[in-house]
Amino acid sequence: TRSTRPQRMLKAVQKNATKGNPQSVISAIDYFCKNSEWAMNVGDEKGSILDSVVTEVNPSTVLELGTYCGYSTVRIARLLSPGTKLITLEFNPAYATVARQIIAYAGLQDKVTLVEGSSADLIPQIKERFGITTFDFIFLDHWKDRYLPDIKLFEECGLLRKGSVLLADNVICPGAPEYLEYVRNSPRYESRYYPAHLEYTKAEDGLEKSVFLG
Numbered sequence: 001t002r003s004t005r006p007q008r009m010l011k012a013v014q015k016n017a018t019k020g021n022p023q024s025v026i027s028a029i030d031y032f033c034k035n036s037e038w039a040m041n042v043g044d045e046k047g048s049i050l051d052s053v054v055t056e057v058n059p060s061t062v063l064e065l066g067t068y069c070g071y072s073t074v075r076i077a078r079l080l081s082p083g084t085k086l087i088t089l090e091f092n093p094a095y096a097t098v099a100r101q102i103i104a105y106a107g108l109q110d111k112v113t114l115v116e117g118s119s120a121d122l123i124p125q126i127k128e129r130f131g132i133t134t135f136d137f138i139f140l141d142h143w144k145d146r147y148l149p150d151i152k153l154f155e156e157c158g159l160l161r162k163g164s165v166l167l168a169d170n171v172i173c174p175g176a177p178e179y180l181e182y183v184r185n186s187p188r189y190e191s192r193y194y195p196a197h198l199e200y201t202k203a204e205d206g207l208e209k210s211v212f213l214g
């Protein structure tokens with residue numbers, strides 16, 4: 001039977017990247033998406049903005065919502081201080097299987113905990129399952145209608161502290177209007193928009209960075 005796009009992306013990584021070299025894995029995926037098949041990775045332009053925010057925050061606790069094939073997971077994990085791990089949530093088992101292989105190919109498996117399941121189910125379990133009190137950095141990149149309910153879940157579960165940074169992809173395309181309205185009008189967040197483009201296209205998109213004020 002025909003392979004899936006994530007499987008073809010994994011093959012491209014195995015063919016064109018160097019084992020243990022995260023940058024080569026990132027470049028191989030971007031090359032595949034620009035020259036073979038578009039895929040919903042955060043991409044190189046928005047990925048550079050992600051890199052700069054992660055570097056600025058230098059987080060000790062990190063959560064990613066939406067792993068897909070692990071492209072942004074690799075981008076984030078390669079920048080973390082020694083001993084720091086990130087938790088990434090993915091509810092599609094086929095995607096999770098590919099992501100584990102791409103993360104391992106980059107040599108970053110010891111810096112990543114990939115948890116299979118939905119954010120709604122897993123977020124309330126994080127404190128007890130992973131011994132986390134609060135997150136320093138959260139990357140939101142799952143289905144866009146889940147951004148608002150999940151940020152409210154973070155508040156309810158006490159997973160945010162004064163200064164926690166949330167970075168949300170696709171706030172323009174496909175868009176997360178209710179989430180934007182919430183973080184831009186709530187007195188509990190200080191938000192800033194980083195303009196860019198939908199990965200591998202000329203369509204307008206961008207990232208919204210929101211700092212929890214406590």
Ligand SMILES: C[S@@+](CC[C@H](N)C(=O)[O-])C[C@H]1O[C@@H](n2cnc3c(N)ncnc32)[C@H](O)[C@@H]1O
Nearest residue numbers: 041042066068071072090091118119141142143
């Ligand atoms: C845009 S892709 C993630 C791309 C990835 N962050 C990157 O930049 O390489 C969105 C992913 O989120 C997953 N997803 C969507 N809603 C979810 C939820 N509520 N809980 C867990 N995973 C979810 C989808 O299965 C999909 O793999």
Ligand SMILES: O=C(c1ccccc1)c1ccc(O)c(O)c1[N+](=O)[O-]
Nearest residue numbers: 040041042141142143144169170174
């Ligand atoms: O929703 C889509 C989408 C919609 C329609 C067709 C393909 C993808 C999408 C597009 C770009 C993204 O960066 C992204 O994170 C997503 N996503 O699924 O979460």
Ligand SMILES: [Mg+2]
Nearest residue numbers: 042141169170
């Ligand atoms: Mg996205």
